[in-house]
Amino acid sequence: MAKNYISTAPKKDLALLVGVTHRNVSFDRAEEFLHELSALADTAGFDVAEMTTVSSDRMNVATFVGSGKVEEIKKKIESKGLTLVVFDDELSPTQLRNLEEALKVKVMDRTALILEIFSAHARTAIAKAQVELAQLQYRLPRLTRMWTHLSRERGGIGLKGAGEQEIETDRRVIRTRIAQLKRELEEIKRQAETRRKQRDSIVKVALVGYTNVGKSTLMNALSKAGVLAENKLFATLDATVRRVTLFNVPFLLSDTVGFIRKLPPGLVESFHSTLQEVREADLLLHVVDVSNLQYVEHIKTVRETLTEIGAAETPTVYVFNKCDRISERDLEDLERAWNIRDNYPAVFVSAETRHNFDVLRLTVARKVAEIYAEKYPEVSLSPHFPSLYETA
Ligand SMILES: Nc1nc2c(ncn2[C@@H]2O[C@H](COP(=O)(O)OP(=O)(O)OP(=O)(O)O)[C@@H](O)[C@H]2O)c(=O)[nH]1
Ligand SMILES: [Mg+2]
Incomplete structure (x- = not known):
């Protein structure tokens, strides 16, 4: 008898992604934004069938995009059997309703998509x-x-x-x-504050950065913590704190939720407890994925989010990660350019190949020792910095 090959697995939604270009957004940047939206859709478990952009000059209050674009999207839905349309911008409740009525499929905006991922990863x-x-x-x-x-x-x-x-x-x-x-959440916050008070005179270091840059991988490499690291956006939602000792200098290291362009405002607020680790850190390790073409943009987004949560003044070390994914020439240019441009120390590493890890460890340990001297002079440290780097 012939076997029945009909699959019983739930079908994935086939999605069309809609990005928005503004007059001052170049074509390349618009492409990168769509690329990021597609990574988000993929992480949320959708199949991306097609992507399109609309110009912000042709906006319509009722349906977000103009009526011509609505028709175009409708044709695509019918010809390709799409089941979902995702917009890169936030839609008003009315726009969402009008679009669903016009398109007869599920419509989602960027905020809903990010919330969906957060919900699946919590x-x-x-x-x-x-x-x-x-x-x-x-x-x-x-x-x-x-x-x-x-x-x-x-x-x-x-x-x-x-x-x-x-x-x-x-x-x-x-x-x-x-x-x-x-x-x-208030109660959890209260308990967490009590715990934090108990671990006072120890320096606190937090890994921060855009999503998927390698924060958890670095946390694992520095502390052997066994934290989930995945090629998924927002793999980490909770702050994980580990005690780490480098060159005999102890500190607490926390791995935190990644930031993203246009992070839904409500999310930053509800992640108050998690972001508290960042707010209370004495030192930030701002991790950057240099293999991402948008990394300068990402640095800006992270700085803005840090300002929003009141951590803009915290001493920072930039950790330029994934250096194994760019050419040696690009790496040299980057090192040169960055050292001229910024006052913060910068380390160029690869969490994958452990390129420059000694320098990273030493930079962090020295910085932490400095903070002890300033903030907790009562703590006596006996660091063992290797003489090889004494003049570094
Ligand atoms: N090639 C390369 N890949 C890396 C490097 N560091 C991390 N990755 C990869 O990048 C992906 C993301 O790493 P994570 O450590 O999960 O990144 P994250 O910043 O914690 O991400 P979220 O928690 O999702 O915000 C994983 O697939 C890692 O294996 C690196 O130095 N080189
Ligand atoms: Mg992570």
Whole structure:
């Protein structure tokens, strides 16, 4: 008898990505933005079938993109059997609803996509609570649409566009849950603060940087912590803290959630507890992926986010990572350019090949020893810096 080969695995959504070009965004940059959106969509588990851009000059308040573009997208959906459209910008609740009505498929914006990834990657109770809070805050003003979906799923076609009363009930349930989550997170924050106070006179170092630059890989390499490192955006959502000793200099090293361009504002707020590690750090290791063409842009985004959370003044060491992925010539140019341009120390490494790891270890240990001398003069250190680098 012939076997039945029909797959029972859930089908992946086939997505069309829509980027937005502004008058002052070059074609190359727009391409890079789409590339990043595609990495996000991939991480969220969608199949990217096609990408397109629209110019911000042709915007429409009701549907975000102009009516010509809506028609074009509709044709693509029909001819390729697409099931999802993802926009790189945030859509208003009305735009989202109008687009779904016009296109007859699921529509998502960048914020929803990032929230989806965060939700899938949240592992601990605190990360789960933080993501749920951000998701509910995102959903609250979009409830009409949600409810319509819910009632359709329940099979009652007549229920489409549920009554104000039912929506109001849903709103109340969500608001109550938001208040409860906020209380839970406050409590967690209080406990974490008590723990932090107990580990006072030890220097705290935090790895920060754009998502997927290699923070967790460096954490593992420096501390043998066994932290999840993956070629996925936002693999890490929780701050992991490890005690590390380099050249007899002890400190706490934390690995934190990655930053990204246009990080949903609600997320930064709900990740307060996780970002507290960054805020309280005495030294930041700002990790940069030099193999990414957008790395200068990424540095800017990270600096802006640091300013937003009040950590802009913290002493910083730039760790230019993934140097194995660029040519020696580019590396030399980069080293030269960076050393002229910035006051912060910079180290050029590869977490993969361990290129320049001795220099990284020594730079960090020396910096940490300096901070001890300033901040905790009562702690007596006996560092063993190798004489080879004494003049470095
Ligand atoms: N070629 C190369 N790949 C690297 C290097 N460092 C890290 N990677 C790879 O880059 C990917 C991302 O690394 P992670 O350590 O997870 O990055 P992260 O910054 O912690 O990312 P998120 O937690 O997702 O924000 C992984 O596939 C690593 O193996 C490096 O120096 N060279
Ligand atoms: Mg990570």
